[in-house]
Amino acid sequence: MNTAVRETNQTEQFVAPAASVIEDGEGYLLQVEMPGVNKEGLEISTEGNELTITGRRSLPMIEGTRVHHESRRENFRRSFEIDPSIDVNKINARIEQGLLTLTLPKAEHVKPRRITVS
Numbered sequence: 001m002n003t004a005v006r007e008t009n010q011t012e013q014f015v016a017p018a019a020s021v022i023e024d025g026e027g028y029l030l031q032v033e034m035p036g037v038n039k040e041g042l043e044i045s046t047e048g049n050e051l052t053i054t055g056r057r058s059l060p061m062i063e064g065t066r067v068h069h070e071s072r073r074e075n076f077r078r079s080f081e082i083d084p085s086i087d088v089n090k091i092n093a094r095i096e097q098g099l100l101t102l103t104l105p106k107a108e109h110v111k112p113r114r115i116t117v118s
Helices: none
Strands: 019-024 027-033 037-047 050-057 075-081 092-096 099-105
Touching: 027 050, 027 075, 037 075, 037 092, 037 099, 050 099
Parallel strands: none
Antiparallel strands: 019 027, 027 099, 037 050, 050 075, 092 099
């Protein structure tokens, strides 16, 4: 009897997703393209001065025989060096339509401030 599913011992493959960084007065926005990744497939962590993002795709099961396929099956992983001016405790993230957006706020001690003269 031939089975349709086979167990393999392959190592997980990752590709580096495209990313953009935007700076504003309050901090930075990091946008990372992760098509096919949803909230449950994301893992975001910081260690030391490194931010690591891993996205695992949730691809639909295909019924029938695949005739042609161009979409890549690899998952995503990318690491970024975090500037010491970033408050890592206040980083937040959201994903919408395959675009992950992280808000990286500057720490209060590095933000410009106005000093009032008395």
